Every structure is written in structure tokens, then in C-alpha cells.
Amino acid sequence: MNKKTIIAAALASFMSFAAHAQVANNPQWLDNAIFYQIYPSSYMDSDGNGIGDLPGIVSKLDYIKSLGITAIWLNPVFESGWFDGGYDVIDFYKIDPRFGTNTDMVKLIDEAHRRGIKVCLDLVAGHTSDKSPWFRDCSTGDRNSRYADYYIWTDSISPKEQQKIVVRHQAANPASSTYGRYVEANAPRGKYYEKNFFECQPALNYGFANPDPAHPWEQPVDAPGPQAVRRELKNIIAFWFDKGIDGFRVDMASSLIKNDKGKKAVSKLWNEMRAWKDKHYPHCVFISEWSNPEQAIPAGFNVDFMMQFGLKGYGSLFFSRDTPWGKRGYKPENEKEYRFCYFDRDGKGSPKEFAENYERAYNATKSLGYIALPTANHDFQRPNIGTRNTPEQLKVAMTFFLTMPGVPFIYYGDEIGMKYQMDLPNKEGSNNRAGTRTPMQWTKGETAGFSSCTPAQLYLPVDTENGRITVEAQLKDPASLLHYTRRLTALRHQQAALRGNGEWTLLNKDGQNYPLVYQCSNQGETIVVAINPARFKTKAVIPHTGTLHKLLETGKTAVKQANTGDELRLDGFSAVVYKVE
Template sequence: MRKLSPLALVPLLLFPTLGYSENPAPHWVKSAIFYQIYPPSYQDSNGDGIGDIQGVIQRLDYIKSLGVNTLWFNPLFKSEFKDGGYDISDFYQVDPRYGSNSDLVRLIEEAHRRGLRVCLDLVAGHTSDQNAWFRESAEGKDRRYSDYYIWPDRVPDDVKGKQKDQVGGVIGEDSFVKTDAPRAPWYIKNYYASQPALNYGYAHPNPKHAWEQPVNAPGPMAVRREIENIMAFWMDKGVDGFRVDMASSIVKNDPDKKATISVWQDISSWYHTHYPDAVLISEWSNPKESSAAGFNIDFMMHTGKYNFTSLFFNRVGGEFEPTVSYFAKDGKGEIKTWYDLYREQYQATKGKSYISLPTGNHDIQRLNAGDRNSVDQLKVAMTFFLTMPGTPFIYYGDEIGMRFQTGLWNKEGSQGKPTKNRAGSRTPMQWDEGKNAGFSSTDYWNLYLPIDKNPQRPTVATEEKDPKSLLNYTRQLLKLRASSAALSADGEWRLVSSVTQPYPMVYLRSAGNERYLVALNPSDKPVNVSLPAIKISHASRVVGEAEQGELHIQQDKSDLNLAPISALVFKLE
């Protein structure tokens, strides 16, 4: 083992305790643990090779057994599926591939009966180009939906050669889509050309550009009310909340996001007034901005300035490539980049909203990717995700360590820019050793995406029987979290290791007199560290094995030894 490297008291002054005051989110959100389901890949009940709502209903008891309490579904609405369901042609209708509106209501009822809540994905910034609103808008200026979209009469000189900046809200030449519609020769897209942007207006409309309407113009105001109608339609059917896709993208030419925040304040005020027990989650990746906009939860993940890419991958798009990251076993990573970003956001949002560090999602590589592929490695990463403050989100299959698959083809827009292989994280759930891993009774070639062909692929059935499996480890962590105020979303958090000695990462969770010490060593080398500023009289190991490390308590300091690729959680007295 490496020589002990004592930590000075100074770093503890640099890394203060980060705690919460009373958060305005609905009470249940404070203990929410989300499970994300990509609908076509979870469970096929009718043998057509595509997952559906009835399939999810069949698996609700399993989902409940994990220790999660809230489901988030990627879009279930009627779609042309040019972007995995994010190109919606009818917001008020479940797509037939998944079932009917009645099926979704039954799913909500069955979930509620088991103590599970249900959240849907709201695509607020754009629709499909096959949406009836868009088709009518394309016909002329005197229709009901004419100003639901943005129709330039030209590509202005000041945007030619510029690329769209989605994060900064700047419209570039690539935002203009050529069309032969009677209305105008161009429309503004939001992502793919098949996804015309809804018109929430421009933060700073150019008077020379007739299509740039202010945010309070009749068209943009009508779009706001339509979004509220969609939310009300599904909330009144029992839904418990929404995750809003690309929430920061709605107002155009809004680099400081002030106009976007103002629009969402209007919508969220209506929403929280009419549905005070509902949650509103944003894909904004800037929690202090989304919190000001009225969202209860925001993600810190792989996009924008505030991200965790240095922890898990420095390259997001494309096939997995070896990179320097903290949770790689070569031990060459660092935590300062992530910590500085996280600390800024955490301090800005405590008592106001929650930050989520998701295990993964439908747009990024799974945890099990490249040489981060052993159960022990995945346990270290899962320990991090499920013992941090804020709101945990577990992406389906991560609880069993499903593998990010390389070499897949473009499936329903999965190979978009900048991400080249989103399909690798969207493959069917692996249930058992039966046909198609229990996902579907269809022939292999009819599957939505291929099942992992590795004969050692993880399955729920196999891991259920193994007390040391990742599945049962995840359950253990969630059970511990649910029993502890210190490990909850509101528990205080303090980094007690130093960013200058990144391995191990050690942090303290506390609430009142309850304290837990979490120690992570994702590297393949043993590490040692001295913790002089934590008063400990007794420590009980509650997560991890004895061979993974020891905490030696002394009068003036405590020494922590961690074996390679280890995670330990101690309850302190």
C-alpha cells in the first residue's frame, strides 16, 4: 500500500459542509428515487419485438422490489419515431406501439397501488413535422396554429456560417430548414429537421426579422397555454409529474436564459398552483437556472458547462473509447473539475431544488462500458450515485450492470450529433436466460434492438440468486438510504478528502447526530489517507466487505485504508 498522506486542515475550510434548508418541492419528492424506463426496450407483452405499457405492468413488482418509488418514462406519445419518440405528432394520444390511453391509466393505477408514482416526458420545445399543428401552420398566416412555429422568409446574413448554440440559445444557420410550404421558405428546427421548434418567441427580437416575435406575442402565449393544456390532460389522469426535455431551449436568442427562466416561471407557477403535489423535472443541466425557473429537480450529467464527464467519460458521443476519467480503474483521474462545478451548483440550489446525478440515460453510455465492466467497478460507481445528496435516478438495466453495446446501427435517430451511438444504451432489458433474455417472444431479427449476445450477459434472474450481485447490492444501498436522514436528498454533504489527492474520494453525510462516511476507490491500486478533522469514537461498516478496507480510529485522526476497486460506507458515532 502507498504511504499514508495526511490531509491538512486547510482543505476542510475550502470544502465546507453543504446542507439544505426547507425545500419547496412536494414532500414526497424529498424521498423520491427514480427509475427511468425507455419504453420500447423494457418488456414486450404482445410479441412484436417492441416494449409496451402492458409489459411494464407485468414488471411492476420487480420495479417495486428494487427500492425505487417513482417511474419516469421516455415519451409514450404518438410519434413518427425519427428521434426515438421525441418527435411527437400528438401529445394527447399514447402511441399505438405502446398501447392506448386507457392502458396508460391502468399502468398509473397499478403503480399507485404499489406505492409507485409515475412521471412522463414532456417535449416542450418542438413537435414532429407531421404534427397537425405544424401542417396547419405551414398553410398560411390566418390559421389557428399559424404562430405555433417560426417561419423565416430568408436566412439572414448575420447567422450565415454560424452553428446553432443550443446551450446559449443562439440561432445559427443550421437552425433554418428549407421547405416548400405555402407559409414561408424556411422554418426553425430544435434538433433534427423533422423537429420544428415551437414558438416561445425571441428574447431580443430583431425588428428587421418579421418572424422573430417577442415572448409575450399572441403566438408564443398560445404555445404556453397549449403546454399547460397537455400537462393538465395527463395530470388529470393521475400522472405525478413531468420531466421536461431540453427545457432551456424554448426561447430563441436568449444567451443568458433570463427570458427562458421567465417563461418557465409563468408555466411552473400555474402548474404548482393547480397541482401542488406534482414534481417538475428539467433537462437543463444548470440547476441554479432551472431552480429559478420553478423546477424541483435538474440533472448534472453530460451536457453543458455543469457536468460529470470528468468522472465517467471525457468523450460522450460515439463508440466507447479509452479515456481518462475518475471512475476508470487506471487511477489517473481527478475530481477537482467535477467538484468545483458541483459545489457551485449545490450551494446555489440548497433549500430550493434538488440536483440529480443519474446513473445513465438514453443519450449517454452506460456505466458498464469499455474496461469499466466488472461487478466490483460497477458497485463503486453505484455507491457514489446512491449515497450522494439530491435525487437518484437509476436508468433501467444499470441495476444489473447491462453493457453498453458498440457497433449498432442508427435506430430511430439514435445516431444524432454529437452522439453517434445512443442505441448502445437502449437495448432490451435482460430478464432471464430464456428466448431474447425474456424481453420478447418474437424472433431475434424482429427485436427493437438486439439483445446483448455475450453469453455472460447479466440478467435479473441470475442476479436475484446471487447475494453478492450488483442487483442485490443496489437494493442494499437503496434500503440504507431510505432508512437514513443523513443519506437522504436533504442530508448534509461534505467532501473530507482533498481534490489534490483524488484517490480515495471520501465524503461525510449527516443529519443531526446521524453521520455516515462514504469512501470510494475506483482505481486498481490500494490507497491510504488520513482524516484528521473528523471526530470519531466508533465506526460500524454498513456497506462493503471487511477485505475492502479498514478505518483505524485514533485520538487525533483516523486512518483509512482501501483495497483496489472498493467502496465502503461507515456509520459513525
């Protein structure tokens, strides 16, 4: 190898290390963070109109603090057309009047920071509402407009494409369809525009990674229009960071650039955004709805979710096949698909799919960022669903969520075991997601303390089971899920081994499904967690590494230690956390 080759190789190695070092430069507060996700329309209503708002959230910050929460994530709060639960944004620089004003947001930020709580917003980076001034200006066809190329337009589509992918507005409900890729608009700017989800959500033009020469409307990523959209995205982020926001969860983060096989172009985009953020706002974070940590975290995100799509495993833990998300795409004849979820009372599931995929993703990314395992979110069902519906079962699930590495996200109401309500009417594009967006249940009563409105005015109905599933009732019960969740969050904050960036090792022997046993290690500490979500007793033998000191348990557990191995015994619906000393 000659001298030039050696120098080039060394430079390449240094550049690779520098890139990874930059991505790994996460704000310190993330390592001990516990997030709380709030769907703003459903958390607390301060003015009696049946819809939650920002002053309502401010009034509950002391409660949020009492949960051991260090950061909150709010679903979209920007001015919206409210066809898709706030994900059809009209103005990214303005708080929607239903929630309050920009001043109310600044007050929320200030009050949260005073309590040591970070605030992150939801960034719908890939599209706007068709009511957005940007889109309306763009559709006029004025080529000198600032927004002339903010969206993707074409006048010509082949008959074959037209049959398969063109969506035509329906007079009765012009924004309802999620079918297809293009919407017929017959606007001066063009006959068709590309959408992302509903018809009313035109895709912003970040360009095409590999433009098709037969499609002249497909602009490359370095064209003026896509570059202008990138600058606008950066302006939005800076606008809210300058007001004190601590980060953004980015909706559909991997989909911004079209025709991007392997997500190379969009990864480059987010790495550039990350470099800019780290330079100007190093304390802030980017959280991705990518659901593929091995792509998202090297692409520049501080946190990525493992949940209901993308990297497989979450569903096989929590989505029973007789529940809405468990039914999706399931084919009994496909033996590769799970038949029974792991956190089911009958104990017929397997942690194999989750453990293998999680372990691979975790080991590939733990030096760069964090994986988030949410208890639920606004897009899929809660843990309390079907036959998983008792406090004992939900405590076992919460033990898992709050003792895994990464950054945990508690979805509002899961700390008291709120139910996923089946068969609710569609609300603002929710479809079957309505059952997980119901109002927070504070007290007994017809509106559960969420609002002073009449029950008929509620955003969605409540179901407190005669006041049992409320904050009020569970605060009075030392054995409640709420108090158990608080003990778990306190334990996570106290034990270095339960922080976000430790080592994680599955201790289950091959072929053994119950209980789930794993070890977390960090800063010289080691924690062993054993979880049995099944109704029957079970046991496991793990290597002896020291005295097991019980820190927390739910249900009945026992241990018999010996130099040849430690036998853990768990009753049904039990979990235990040990410290190795």
C-alpha cells in the same frame, strides 16, 4: 434612508423571500425519492412484436418496487413519427399505438400508485414532428387558423445566412440532417421554418427574448402566437396531471425562447409554470434537462440533472477518453480538460472538476430543489463500458450514485450492469445512442426474456454474456450487483443523512485523489462514504468525529480510529459506508 426607501427595501426583500419560498416548496416525497428511468421501447414486450409497451411495464412493477424505487420516468410515449426515438411528437394527448392506449397509461398509473410508485412522463416542450396536425395546419398559411403562429416562419434570409444555416430537404432522407437552423419548406405559410434538431422537428414558437428588428418574423414573447403556445403547453401538462401523472421531465428545457442570453426569459416562463403547478397540482414535479442547476432550480424546476453536458464534472468521473462520449470535443493539447476519468481502473483521474462544480451548485440550490446524478440515460453511455466492466467496479460506481445528495436516477438495466453495446446500427435516430437503448435483459436466451419474438425482430440486440447479465441469474446470486443495489437503496431509505436535502462535505485533502471520501449529514445523523474505483490499494486520513460503524461495503476495507484522525484503508475496487456514532 427615508421612510419610503425603508418600506421599498423591506418589500423587495419580502418579495425575494416569497419567490424563493415558493420555489423551495417541493413535494415531500421527493426528499426520499429514487427514480428508475425506462426507455419504453426496450423494457418489456407484452405482445411479441419485438418492441416494449405499457402492459409490459405494468407486468414488471413488482420487480421495480423490489429495487427500492419510488418513482419512474418514461421516455416519450406520445404518438410519434419515430424519427428521433419518440422525441418527434405528433400528438401530445395520445399514447402512441406501439405502446398501447391512453387507457393503458391510466392502468399503469393506477398500478404503480397501488405499489407506492410515482409516474413521470417526458415532455418535449420545444418542438413537434413535422407530421403534427398543428404544423400541417400552420403550413397552409391560413392566418385565421388556431395554429397560425405556433411555429417560426420566414420568407427572407440573407445570402450569408442562407449559405450557413439553411437546411434543404434531401429527397432520399428528408428528415436526416441536424445541420443548421432553418429548413427550406416552400409552404404557403413561408419559405423557411426554424427547427430544433432534426429537420422533422420544427421549433414551437415561444417567441424571442430580444427580437432582431431586421428579422420581422421574430415575435416577442408576449405576442399572440407565443402566448397561445404557452397555453397549449399548460393544457398538455394539465391533461396528464388530471389522469394521475406525478410529473414531467422536460426535454431541452432551457431552449424554448430564442435569442435569450442568460436564459432570463425562459426562466421567467418556467417560474410562471411552477407557480401555476404548485397552485393546482402541488404534489407534482418538474424535472429539467437543463444541466445547469444554478439556473434551472431557481427558474422553477424541482430537479435538474448534472450529466453529460452543461455543468462540467460528470464526464471527468465516468467518460474514459477511449469511449464515445469521452472522445467528444477532446483536445489533448488543452491541459484544462481531463485526460483520465476518475472511475477508471488505472486510478489516474481526479475528482477536482466534479467536486468543485458540484459543491458550488449544491450549496447554491439545496434549499430550493434537488440535483440529480443519473447512472446513465438514453442519450449517453452506461457505466459498463470499456475496461470498467466487472461487477466489482460497477458496485463501486453504484455506491457513489446512491449515497450522494439530491435525487438519484437509476437507468433501467444498470442495476444488473447491462453493457453499452458498441457499433450498433442507427435505430430511429439513435445513432451511437443505440448502444444504451438495448432491451432489458430478464433471462438467458436469444431474446433475454424481453419478448417472445424471434431475435431478428428485436428492437435492438441483447448481450447477456451467456446469461450472466440478467435479472434471473443475479436474483440467484447473493453477491450480485442487483442484490448490492437493493441493499444500497434500502440503506438510503433508512438513513436520514442519505436523503436528498442534507449537508455534503468533501473530506479529501488537497491533492489527494484516491479514495474519494465525503460526509453526508441530516437530522442529527452523519454518514461517511469512501470510494476507491482504482485497482490498487489506497488510504485516507479524515478528522475524528466519533465511532465509525460500518453499514455496507463492497470489496475489502478497514479503519483505524484515533483522536488525531481516522485512517480509512481500501483495497482496489472497494467502497464503504460508515455511520458516525
